[in-house]
Amino acid sequence: MIFRVFDKDQLQRLYDVLAVNHIVGPVCKGVNQNSAPLYDFDFVKTFSELKLDYSSTIHSLKRFVLPPRETLCTFELGDDNWRKRLDFNVHEPIVFFGLHACDINGLNKLDKVLNSVVYPDPYYVAKRKNMFIIGVNCSPQPFCFCRSMGSDSALHGFDMFFTSLGDEYFVEILSATAFEYISAIKSREPNERDHARFKEASEEKINNFTCHVDTTDLTKILDLEFQAEVWKTWGERCLSCGTCASVCPTCYCYGIHENVNLDLQGAEKIKQLYSCNLIDFAQVAGGHNFRPESHVRLKYRYYHKHRGFVEAFEESLCVGCGRCGESCLAGITVPEVIASVRGLER
Numbered sequence: 001m002i003f004r005v006f007d008k009d010q011l012q013r014l015y016d017v018l019a020v021n022h023i024v025g026p027v028c029k030g031v032n033q034n035s036a037p038l039y040d041f042d043f044v045k046t047f048s049e050l051k052l053d054y055s056s057t058i059h060s061l062k063r064f065v066l067p068p069r070e071t072l073c074t075f076e077l078g079d080d081n082w083r084k085r086l087d088f089n090v091h092e093p094i095v096f097f098g099l100h101a102c103d104i105n106g107l108n109k110l111d112k113v114l115n116s117v118v119y120p121d122p123y124y125v126a127k128r129k130n131m132f133i134i135g136v137n138c139s140p141q142p143f144c145f146c147r148s149m150g151s152d153s154a155l156h157g158f159d160m161f162f163t164s165l166g167d168e169y170f171v172e173i174l175s176a177t178a179f180e181y182i183s184a185i186k187s188r189e190p191n192e193r194d195h196a197r198f199k200e201a202s203e204e205k206i207n208n209f210t211c212h213v214d215t216t217d218l219t220k221i222l223d224l225e226f227q228a229e230v231w232k233t234w235g236e237r238c239l240s241c242g243t244c245a246s247v248c249p250t251c252y253c254y255g256i257h258e259n260v261n262l263d264l265q266g267a268e269k270i271k272q273l274y275s276c277n278l279i280d281f282a283q284v285a286g287g288h289n290f291r292p293e294s295h296v297r298l299k300y301r302y303y304h305k306h307r308g309f310v311e312a313f314e315e316s317l318c319v320g321c322g323r324c325g326e327s328c329l330a331g332i333t334v335p336e337v338i339a340s341v342r343g344l345e346r
């Protein structure tokens, strides 16, 4: 890894160099009832729109790699034969400017499933290859527990990563392309004082976490508490709305359906993201529903994140971004659910 330091007044120059590509980053979308800004990832048209000091975004950047609804292919009937048209829906390279470590780790986790050696998803892989990623350090929010999930720091999955040191950025460079871009602005080698400031910034971030999840022996505890009454309590609160999965950077469940045109001359195959909390998630042909009760669906979402994925990949599928809890109308949060399953009051 190569390290550099540059003045923050160079940032616009870097943006301008990168802006020959599409840029997606955190932008302000309005304010909440307390007049606090609401941020989300979107295409950035001007440098002033880019808010690198954002707190957190409502949604992850999942929609850019796993669109909520995507046409996988279309079919046309011609000359008594079907013609199939396949499109991975990738157009031009996108620079993702300003991802926090949790979201970079979210993509790294999705890669384990969707960019695996055995069954890669070509639509996802094509979009992932088209990304240039710039990370930026963050200030932990009251609902962030990424440190508990080991996702508060990104070790790979980015091209460059900025850590704010007052008027300067300390930048970690992981790719040759990133090095070329940094060479286009004024930067310098870090010195011993910069190393110390970088370590201070890391320490300060760690000390600012107020939300924690105890993951000690969690897979075993989940096995032990599979039939615990506490799941029913959470299930009674759950509205089965699926919002948690929609904002989550790592939920990737989907359904596929085919539409045939009324004139029978064409058809399309559509992929639609889904949530395991929705009432018909486990309904099969014939109408039988394997998970008709909301507490069972909610429980399986937790078992997938904190039990099954850990068994398969030795890490949780949750990055601890806290978005699901912030968006849940029933106020269901991961730290509270896990604490209750452990038998702890919060």
Ligand code: SF4
Pocket: 237, 238, 239, 240, 241, 242, 243, 244, 245, 277, 298, 324, 327, 328, 329, 330, 331, 332
């Ligand atoms: S946990 Fe909350 S966000 Fe998720 S489905 Fe239930 S009510 Fe909706």
Ligand code: SF4
Pocket: 244, 247, 248, 249, 250, 251, 305, 317, 318, 319, 320, 321, 322, 323, 324, 325, 334
């Ligand atoms: S389960 Fe919730 S806290 Fe965990 S990654 Fe998904 S949205 Fe973030």
